[in-house]
Amino acid sequence: MKITKAASLADDLVLRFEEKILSGMLKPGERFPTEMTITTDFGVSRTVVREAFARLAARGLLESRRGSGAYVAEGARYQAFQVTAAELGEIDDVLRLLEMRTGFEAEMASIAAQRRTQDDLDTMKACMERMARSTDMDASVEADSAFHAAIARATGNPYFLRFTDFLGIRLVPSRRLYLRSDSPRSHAAYARTINKDHKAIYDAIAAQNMTKASLAARRHMQKSYERYSALKREAAG
Known part of the structure; x- marks a missing residue:
């Protein structure tokens, strides 16, 4: 775009x-x-x-x-804080949201590692499996959103979940800005990239390693930021 x-x-x-x-x-x-x-x-x-x-x-x-x-x-x-869908139509808007999201996700993953239950882990794993099977943008967005909601729920803090639910799909940067093709192969490749990061977060949470969970979540956000920054440079050039 x-x-x-x-x-x-x-x-x-x-x-x-x-x-x-x-x-x-x-x-x-x-x-x-x-x-x-x-x-x-x-x-x-x-x-x-x-x-x-x-x-x-x-x-x-x-x-x-x-x-x-x-x-x-x-x-x-x-006025209450809000991020509307119309505000995420440009790459700069997505980058701003990613900056805000980085600290939030890192802290959330750390707390989830401390408090998670087996049910929480099962839910996260199911989300990753859905992501792996996804062949279109809507399916991958839904699985991605559900994975992060599962982490929020694992904190046991309802405010993390409410904030995640409030932002909803806005916490997952628009694939329309990143994916140029609607082919199943393109979406499957993107899903594999995201799922690799999700697996690192999941493993740290499962091991109840708060430091590694936080770092894995932060790396996930930083890699997303780098991808969209590269896309912005490409669009500008």
Whole structure:
């Protein structure tokens, strides 16, 4: 998927205004600058501004008033954290999520190694077997998500599971950005790569080795980050 200049500029605007809102520089009920002001101040097109406004509105940070303009939504500073599917359409978005996910997954695997039960291990193993049999993207995504949910459940901490369930499929970077082919062979090869990492995490959790489990989970995330970074460089070149 090509990373467009317009999408990148819209990302930048969203981040700038989100920071102003969350820091209190822009207060609830305060009017946003006009489209023309933003296009002049930031050197972007109206299309970029409207895309940024649409994303801010989707996050509950902006509300439009007919004939009046755009305003900071009431309670905007207290919006719950969320990652929408629309935000994962570009490689940069996936990389940001992977950065956040790395520490979360490492700690979760460490705690799971300490507390796992045999039922937890059986569930993880079944997920890996499903991944090995997968021949299409949907099946591999489902098996991948289920494996990480099983680790969350093994912690015995409901907040790990709730957070994993909340992000759901967003914790598994989109294969549409990485896989160029829909062939069963391509998906099977990708599944083998992921399953090799999963096996290392599983083995450490099964051995109740908290340090190795954490390192295996961290390596898994870092390798994913490296794959998507390489794809970004390829798209840019």
